[in-house]
Amino acid sequence: MKLHNRMKIELMSLPENVGLARIAVAAFASECNLDVGELEEIKVAVSEAVSNAIIHGYQKDANGVVTLTATLQDNVLEIIVEDKGRGIADLEQALEPGSADDPERMGLGFVFMKSFMDEVNVESEPGRGTRVRMIKKIPKNPQAEN
Ligand SMILES: Nc1ncnc2c1ncn2[C@@H]1O[C@H](COP(=O)(O)OP(=O)(O)OP(=O)(O)O)[C@@H](O)[C@H]1O
Numbered sequence: 001m002k003l004h005n006r007m008k009i010e011l012m013s014l015p016e017n018v019g020l021a022r023i024a025v026a027a028f029a030s031e032c033n034l035d036v037g038e039l040e041e042i043k044v045a046v047s048e049a050v051s052n053a054i055i056h057g058y059q060k061d062a063n064g065v066v067t068l069t070a071t072l073q074d075n076v077l078e079i080i081v082e083d084k085g086r087g088i089a090d091l092e093q094a095l096e097p098g099s100a101d102d103p104e105r106m107g108l109g110f111v112f113m114k115s116f117m118d119e120v121n122v123e124s125e126p127g128r129g130t131r132v133r134m135i136k137k138i139p140k141n142p143q144a145e146n
């Protein structure tokens with residue numbers, strides 16, 4: 001298996017770093033053979049996962065560390081967003097639409113991630129943290145020799 005590229009970023013748990021994560025992932029994915037719409041969807045999925053880590057995982061405590069890893073391997077783009085925060089007690093319920101306990105939120109973050117990415121796996125342990133792994137299949141570029 002040929003590894004094409006990998007990026008790993010540690011972000012402080014600050015709301016403005018959601019934008020940084022979006023830009024970093026967009027730049028990383030720009031080498032993939034994706035159209036503008038697909039790139040936009042990946043950016044939204046990453047924003048949702050990173051926002052969740054900051055807002056729910058660390059409850060806006062800026063000292064938390066959010067790790068964003070992007071790997072391009074063969075024709076798969078894998079993105080992992082990890083926090084060592086609060087964790088999710090009822091994962092099954094959290095993955096349902098509208099599960100937010102805060103009336104200000106729509107509870108659609110995971111729904112967006114699942115609809116925009118080909119695969120989404122969430123692992124979480126209360127008190128330990130949360131790991132969101134997302135996969136996007138990259139179409140083969142007929143021009144490229146890879
Ligand atoms: N990284 C995380 N750490 C702890 N809890 C989380 C994390 N990510 C999600 N959750 C929990 O899962 C619920 C559902 O997340 P989801 O992103 O779908 O909705 P939301 O964040 O509540 O609302 P929205 O994303 O629409 O603003 C959250 O309300 C929160 O309780």
Ligand SMILES: [Mg+2]
Nearest residue numbers: 048052109110
């Ligand atoms: Mg959310």
